[in-house]
Amino acid sequence: MKFNDVTFPHPVLGIADAIGGITGFLNNPQITVSDDRYKIVIECSLTNNDLIKLLQEGKAEFLCEATCSNTVYRENTLSDNARIEFEIPKKQVKGKVEFICLLVAQQSLPNYSNADAHRDYSGFTFDLDKGDILAFFGEFTFDADIKYEKLKAVSSFMEVVEREDIEYTNIDLKKSKIEVQLPTNEYNIYRSDVIAQEIKFASIFHSSLVLNALLTALYNFEEHEDYLWAKALKYRLANEDQFQNLNIKEKENIPEIAQRLLGNPFGRLLSGLNVIVESTESEE
Incomplete structure (x- = not known):
């Protein structure tokens, strides 16, 4: 009613x-x-x-x-x-x-x-x-x-998958999760142990691959509100204090919304790069 x-x-x-x-x-x-x-x-x-x-x-x-x-x-x-x-x-x-x-x-x-x-x-x-x-x-x-207890994890609304018939990365918004579709060669590199299992690279992925896909999704949010990934993000935007003054319908807010959803990926990228540099220097 x-x-x-x-x-x-x-x-x-x-x-x-x-x-x-x-x-x-x-x-x-x-x-x-x-x-x-x-x-x-x-x-x-x-x-x-x-x-x-x-x-x-x-x-x-x-x-x-x-x-x-x-x-x-x-x-x-x-x-x-x-x-x-x-x-x-x-x-x-x-x-x-x-x-x-x-x-x-x-x-x-x-x-x-x-x-x-x-x-x-x-x-x-x-x-x-x-x-x-x-x-x-x-x-x-x-x-x-929606798995509410896991909403802050990127995996709750996005996944990286292989797609054999493409040459360049594609973002598919018409699935239950945002799909970052990688060509087979790039996907195999991404899934290799030296890349996928290295926690120090997480901030690099978040500030590049993940952020770009999320921006694409947010700029096209209204056309995809019925998909599960959009419902999960909409719940966070409505219920977390950090988004209280950020209306997704105002396009100029989208870059900040995306960065807040990912927990300041650029800041974590710079900190992560610093850790990599320091660890490399200590090994020399």
Whole structure:
């Protein structure tokens, strides 16, 4: 359900200007991953005296509805306070999981009204049933196919592969991960033990091969938002403080976004080169 397009016969806080007050989330909803389940923690924000009074009297409660259309999973979690915590077994969801957070009537509320309701409701009262919606806090989603615990690893959104029919490196964005496709000869060099297993070369790869591929992906982000690599990056951009003031739609931000995603690759490159030089000098 998309609440932006929903109307109710009674005033609901958070829907248009039906009731004066503020709803939302105190912080971004937190998703913690364990071996077999996701733990969800949500903190709702509410400022409306009449609704707060209903909560204090035990006549209203917080509700979060979680649904996954791919597995027909649906679960409601109720809470008597603004912090809602629950767990979802991994095996019960796949792909997009959607959440809606509400304040609902805990019991029947005859002759309900709200002092801060829009003037269109002036003089009217409403008989509400248990479960009727009083306030809407917001919606959010996460993708159960994304390995959230490994999001900061480059391997979570990019991989280097061999492609026999090309002469020059190609970047393929139409896969679940960004694919850096190398011609066979270059790929064999890349995979050789002397290159692939040498940790000192990691910063060189990040500042060259990986950064170039990531820039290509970010500059073409909007056309590929349905791919898993884009969803993983979008989650990081929305949930990490370091990206708070960097809008990916403003193209001039993309070089900085890419460098932040890779943990300052140029700085690590220079430090890595210094380590290589020092180690070489010590061997002489």
